[in-house]
């Protein structure tokens with residue numbers, strides 16, 4: 001990858017202090033000089049605040065980026081993959097759940113483009129961080145499972161059926177897949 005120039009991060013959600021170089025900055029100037037007008041970019045760094053209701057990228061964990069950047073008419077096309085570890089609470093048993101987010105990305109960075117539609121392209125650099133942030137947030141699991149076959153909690157007594165067998169009568173499943181969790185919440189709020 002070409003030498004990186006200083007860049008002012010644009011991510012509104014925080015992460016890097018203003019004036020600090022983004023670890024996801026890519027030199028557009030080098031791309032313009034390159035005969036093929038394209039380059040492979042592999043980089044990784046921690047990004048703060050990657051969390052949704054059901055899961056989050058643990059603080060300090062690296063988000064990895066493997067993309068090809070190419071000069072195209074109107075801007076720079078970025079395509080490839082973003083990978084990050086996540087942790088959360090299992091929606092069935094409330095135990096720890098973890099996994100890896102793998103997001104495919106293909107986005108255009110444009111100078112003077114509508115920031116609602118495209119990512120901003122600086123004169124000499126572009127910062128992949130807003131793209132990386134959006135891709136991870138979009139693909140973090142909302143309602144994760146600790147394992148596909150998690151047996152969950154007993155809706156009657158609350159026992160973790162992964163660990164123990166209880167003798168409760170089975171209840172009908174008409175209340176949907178999260179009924180056990182809902183009933184547990186009812187119990188706790190009494």
Ligand SMILES: [Zn+2]
Nearest residue numbers: 090093146150
């Ligand atoms: Zn579970």
Ligand SMILES: [Zn+2]
Nearest residue numbers: 154157166168
């Ligand atoms: Zn039970």
